[in-house]
Amino acid sequence: MLAVAPVPQAGARKGVAQRKDRATGIQLARLLDGINYHRKETWKWQRVMQQPLTRYSASAEKVRSVAYRRWVMHLWIQRALDARERALNPPHKAEWLCIHRYEGAWTDPNAPYYGGLQMDDEFQVTYGRRLVRRKGTADHWTPLEQMWVAERAFKTRGFWPWPNTARSCGLI
Numbered sequence: 001m002l003a004v005a006p007v008p009q010a011g012a013r014k015g016v017a018q019r020k021d022r023a024t025g026i027q028l029a030r031l032l033d034g035i036n037y038h039r040k041e042t043w044k045w046q047r048v049m050q051q052p053l054t055r056y057s058a059s060a061e062k063v064r065s066v067a068y069r070r071w072v073m074h075l076w077i078q079r080a081l082d083a084r085e086r087a088l089n090p091p092h093k094a095e096w097l098c099i100h101r102y103e104g105a106w107t108d109p110n111a112p113y114y115g116g117l118q119m120d121d122e123f124q125v126t127y128g129r130r131l132v133r134r135k136g137t138a139d140h141w142t143p144l145e146q147m148w149v150a151e152r153a154f155k156t157r158g159f160w161p162w163p164n165t166a167r168s169c170g171l172i
Helices: 004-047 068-090 093-100 122-134 143-157 165-169
Strands: none
Touching: 004 068, 004 143, 068 143, 093 143, 093 165, 122 143
16 A cells, blocks of 8 residues: 555646646746737837837747746836837927917818828828828827827927917917
8 A cells, every 4th residue: 555655646746737837837828918918008109109119039938937027028018108108298299289279170181281280291201101101191190199290390390380380389
């Protein structure tokens, strides 16, 4: 009987180890899902701001460590939060909202000027080419996307594309 007793214990240990491996595998998969979710969230906001996307080396997919994947997920969570905060607050948001008050509705489809900041075709293609390709004219863009396209133009042109409304807002 003594010779038989160790055999079930060895089998029991093997079953526990298999369950632990399965649980770790599930945890690793969930962490990878979280990493991918927050990476896509980060990239969404970076696209709104027309910024380069943060590079992703896919190292978390190669390394089978719960601690490492947890660290990578927290890194992407922080990146997503930071990108969201920046995207929701363009540098001249108050100024764009003032200009918008004197221009059209955010969804204004009337040519030759579109959207809430009344952008013409040339302006849209010059400063928002990817959005034009993906969504069409500015009346199909979100207000944030319109403001970020205007921010891009602002770097070289200031508020001059809106001379009358910018003057009404005290910007020029």
